[in-house]
Amino acid sequence: MLTVQNLTKSFGQTTVVSSINFTVGREEIFALVGPSGCGKTTTLRLIIGFEQPDQGRIELMGQCIADEEKKMPPEKREIGFVFQNYALFPHLNVIENVAFGLKNLPKVKRKQQAKKLLEMVRLQDLWNRKPHELSGGEQQRVALARSIGPNPKLILLDEPFSSLDSELRESTRLEVYKLLKSLRMSAILVTHDQEEALSFADYIAVMQKGRIEQINTPEEIYRKPKTPFVASFLGRSNILKGFAKGSYVETHLGRLDLETETYGQVSVSIRPEHLVMQAPNGGCTGTIQKRDFKGHDLTYEIQFDEFDCFVHTNYDSRFQVGECVELKPIEYAVVVKRNEVT
Amino acid sequence: MRLPPWYLALPITTFGLFTFLPLGYLLQKAFSASPTEVITIVFHQRNLKLFVNTVVLGLAVVVCTTLIAWPMAWLTTSSDLRFKSVFTLVGVLPLAIPGYVTAYVLLSLTGFQGKQLIGFDLPNLNGFTGALIALTFYTFPYLFLNLRSAMLGLNPTLADSARSLSYSSWEIAWYVTLPQLRPAFLAGGLLIFLHVLGDFGVVSLMRYETFSYALFSQYVASFDRTYAAWLALILIAFTCILLFLETRALGGNHYGQTGKIQIQPITQMPLGHWRWIAYLFLLIVGFTSVIVPTLIVLFWSSRGFNFSVMVSVASVIFQSALVSVVTAILATVVALVIAYTSTRYPSTFSRIFERVSYIGYAMPPLAFALAWIFLSLQRFSFIYQTFWLLITAYVLHFLTESIGPIRSCILQIPSHIEEAARSLGCSPLVAFLQTTFPLLQNGLLVSFTFVFLATMKELPITALLSPIGFDTLALRLWSHAEEAMFAEAAPYALMLLLVSLFFATTALFKKTETA
Numbered sequence A: 001m002l003t004v005q006n007l008t009k010s011f012g013q014t015t016v017v018s019s020i021n022f023t024v025g026r027e028e029i030f031a032l033v034g035p036s037g038c039g040k041t042t043t044l045r046l047i048i049g050f051e052q053p054d055q056g057r058i059e060l061m062g063q064c065i066a067d068e069e070k071k072m073p074p075e076k077r078e079i080g081f082v083f084q085n086y087a088l089f090p091h092l093n094v095i096e097n098v099a100f101g102l103k104n105l106p107k108v109k110r111k112q113q114a115k116k117l118l119e120m121v122r123l124q125d126l127w128n129r130k131p132h133e134l135s136g137g138e139q140q141r142v143a144l145a146r147s148i149g150p151n152p153k154l155i156l157l158d159e160p161f162s163s164l165d166s167e168l169r170e171s172t173r174l175e176v177y178k179l180l181k182s183l184r185m186s187a188i189l190v191t192h193d194q195e196e197a198l199s200f201a202d203y204i205a206v207m208q209k210g211r212i213e214q215i216n217t218p219e220e221i222y223r224k225p226k227t228p229f230v231a232s233f234l235g236r237s238n239i240l241k242g243f244a245k246g247s248y249v250e251t252h253l254g255r256l257d258l259e260t261e262t263y264g265q266v267s268v269s270i271r272p273e274h275l276v277m278q279a280p281n282g283g284c285t286g287t288i289q290k291r292d293f294k295g296h297d298l299t300y301e302i303q304f305d306e307f308d309c310f311v312h313t314n315y316d317s318r319f320q321v322g323e324c325v326e327l328k329p330i331e332y333a334v335v336v337k338r339n340e341v342t
Numbered sequence B: 001m002r003l004p005p006w007y008l009a010l011p012i013t014t015f016g017l018f019t020f021l022p023l024g025y026l027l028q029k030a031f032s033a034s035p036t037e038v039i040t041i042v043f044h045q046r047n048l049k050l051f052v053n054t055v056v057l058g059l060a061v062v063v064c065t066t067l068i069a070w071p072m073a074w075l076t077t078s079s080d081l082r083f084k085s086v087f088t089l090v091g092v093l094p095l096a097i098p099g100y101v102t103a104y105v106l107l108s109l110t111g112f113q114g115k116q117l118i119g120f121d122l123p124n125l126n127g128f129t130g131a132l133i134a135l136t137f138y139t140f141p142y143l144f145l146n147l148r149s150a151m152l153g154l155n156p157t158l159a160d161s162a163r164s165l166s167y168s169s170w171e172i173a174w175y176v177t178l179p180q181l182r183p184a185f186l187a188g189g190l191l192i193f194l195h196v197l198g199d200f201g202v203v204s205l206m207r208y209e210t211f212s213y214a215l216f217s218q219y220v221a222s223f224d225r226t227y228a229a230w231l232a233l234i235l236i237a238f239t240c241i242l243l244f245l246e247t248r249a250l251g252g253n254h255y256g257q258t259g260k261i262q263i264q265p266i267t268q269m270p271l272g273h274w275r276w277i278a279y280l281f282l283l284i285v286g287f288t289s290v291i292v293p294t295l296i297v298l299f300w301s302s303r304g305f306n307f308s309v310m311v312s313v314a315s316v317i318f319q320s321a322l323v324s325v326v327t328a329i330l331a332t333v334v335a336l337v338i339a340y341t342s343t344r345y346p347s348t349f350s351r352i353f354e355r356v357s358y359i360g361y362a363m364p365p366l367a368f369a370l371a372w373i374f375l376s377l378q379r380f381s382f383i384y385q386t387f388w389l390l391i392t393a394y395v396l397h398f399l400t401e402s403i404g405p406i407r408s409c410i411l412q413i414p415s416h417i418e419e420a421a422r423s424l425g426c427s428p429l430v431a432f433l434q435t436t437f438p439l440l441q442n443g444l445l446v447s448f449t450f451v452f453l454a455t456m457k458e459l460p461i462t463a464l465l466s467p468i469g470f471d472t473l474a475l476r477l478w479s480h481a482e483e484a485m486f487a488e489a490a491p492y493a494l495m496l497l498l499v500s501l502f503f504a505t506t507a508l509f510k511k512t513e514t515a
Helices: A040-048 A094-100 A107-120 A136-148 A166-182 A194-200 A218-223 A228-233 B006-030 B035-042 B045-078 B084-096 B099-109 B111-118 B128-152 B156-164 B169-198 B201-206 B211-221 B226-250 B274-303 B307-344 B348-362 B365-378 B387-412 B416-423 B428-439 B441-457 B460-465 B473-482 B486-514
Strands: A002-011 A014-024 A029-033 A055-060 A063-066 A079-082 A154-158 A186-191 A203-208 A211-216 A238-251 A254-270 A275-278 A286-293 A298-303 A308-313 A324-329 A334-338
Touching: A002 A040, A014 A040, A014 A055, A014 A203, A014 A211, A029 A040, A029 A166, A029 A194, A040 A079, A040 A154, A040 A186, A079 A136, A079 B156, A094 A107, A094 A136, A107 A136, A136 A166, A166 A194, A186 A194, A194 A218, A203 A218, A203 A228, A211 A218, A211 A228, A228 A238, A228 A254, A228 A334, A238 A334, A254 A324, A275 A308, B006 B226, B006 B307, B006 B348, B006 B365, B006 B387, B035 B226, B045 B084, B045 B128, B045 B169, B045 B211, B045 B226, B045 B274, B084 B128, B084 B274, B084 B486, B099 B128, B099 B201, B099 B274, B099 B473, B099 B486, B128 B169, B128 B201, B128 B274, B156 B169, B169 B211, B169 B226, B169 B365, B201 B211, B201 B473, B211 B226, B211 B365, B211 B460, B226 B365, B274 B486, B307 B348, B307 B387, B307 B441, B307 B473, B307 B486, B348 B387, B365 B387, B365 B460, B387 B441, B387 B460, B416 B428, B428 B441, B441 B473, B441 B486, B460 B473, B473 B486
Parallel strands: A029 A186, A029 A203, A079 A154, A154 A186
Antiparallel strands: A002 A014, A002 A055, A055 A063, A203 A211, A238 A254, A254 A334, A275 A324, A286 A298, A286 A324, A298 A308
């Protein structure tokens, strides 16, 4: 559906997007995740054509829409865009806003079609209201209905849920997901919320400082992060330095098993839920510093000689602050960085 | 809802009364005639002619100012033109040149004497054409400023949004941008129409008969002032209808950004080859609205320059300045009281009085002055033809605009510093003087300067209310120009321009300093 090759963009001296590559398939929801300033919104704006790339190529359904010489203007690309602040026209009411996007239909049919779109987002009763009379979630749904109206090939969403309060966020996310899937529409979502990306997307690209560090399905990225940044950004992780000796690595926690054979100085990642606490049994021990009760589970912070480690357990763990414990891994550790042996 | 304390409420109520009381006497004078007389006066054929004249001039000025102000505003905000700040100055500076000065300049260029200056015969510019030109150049900055700030505040994501929905640039300008600019057009257009309605200097010099001009001639020409009173009432009614229409047109529209506000810079549209036409246009506007009048005035001044002229000019300047300073001080104090009350004690009471002060501003100055005449003749004959009457009328007329800068200043000062002072034992007045007052200096200065300048340039109220023998720069200029004594009028015009331009540029410098 969409192919991005070697896309680069600089503003003045700063390179904001640095030679990124990815593809988005049909009916796929793709997420660009990363901290603020990593270049994800700029990438989105490059795809829709609000910015022009300095280098690289963008292809949509086989047709080149942007490269170094030729740039198709945004109004011809047939790509929808939902803005972070929804960008609803304040001088039009809800149904007029949605009908605004249907300029390819004859005027008589527009209102009818707009009504159908509003039914899809369950806002048909509010057709008469003005944007300032709607809540944030309602505005967002109107913006979505307006963007999908002209049946675009691809829809781009720029932090669509970030202005909603947290309770609303989950339910809105689910609705939008169901809508996109039922319309079999390809979408690219930009967000800084890793939980959102993990639950919403079919594929995730993690970005930092203008580069893509890893692209994969949520589960694969979570299980096998490629860099320390990816490991810590998506969910929480413990990053440990150690010496790999083939099928295991020696760390300050003790011995952790590795899935692939590796040798030499490495940094590995092991998730807090993949560690289990037990009474000291001759191995490396640490002292419990903190015990965070979160209702459905507990997070412990355990201090070893040179670092702190986090462990997730069930709600019924009995270990208390101050106790000495040993940690046992119940999953493989993942190598995230090979340190050169000098 | 906190009601303000008595020492604040009292002055405000007094000034509110001062605004409304004269209207009562105007009505009384108007209805003092018998009903048959009233009908004859109001439904006279001449009134229809005045009405048509006024409306046609008003609409024509609005159209012409739009033709100038709209491209200027667009060029200085949304294009990639260079020297934007200079051209913004060009769009604002004409405000410093009163309409009657431009009218004087235009008149002096035509006819016999003008031919001596420029060497060829310009077509006769008085009447409608002259009035149109003078008023357009004087009032277009109002529309320019309104449009400019509207364009700067436009939400750029709306245009982007429309673009993602396949709208081309022209379609976006028509369907998205223009509706967003509607409030600015309405507000600016209304201001301009009100100015035309209330204008006296330009139409009297150009001998173009509008209601205002007829009012003045009627007042001067006859002893029976009933007709004048009716003309004043008609003017006021006209103003009220305009204000009402504007509220209806603007009401219920919320043009602010909904959703999280995104601050994004406005995309600058590249001009390409059109850039040269744009520069030419802006230069022509700047030249004809500011430079040409100044040069002509300088020329005429050099003609009639001698010592005795200088002496009389100096004495007039002194009188003008004295009255202006007193007015400015009084207006600033009253504005301070109103602004302070409306921000610290917001209530229906203070809102009402803000509206009231707006009436003093929006009402055609001649009508307002005439109402005061009737009031003083009937009741307070001791103030008739005195400075105090003149100054009061000035203050009431300029009050609204002097409230503005003070108000924005107060809004930035938290109220708890005064409360802190009071908790430490200071009386309210001392608390105010020692905590809030020092921080208001900037706002007070802006307010003072504005009223001082406006009073120096004011014409209609001065013409009607000034005591015999009292002269201002504006009045002298006007009376000389009226009699086609252009060279004699020149020094006064020159002084006015100097004062005006001086204050305008220092104000703008201060603004860029603090910005």
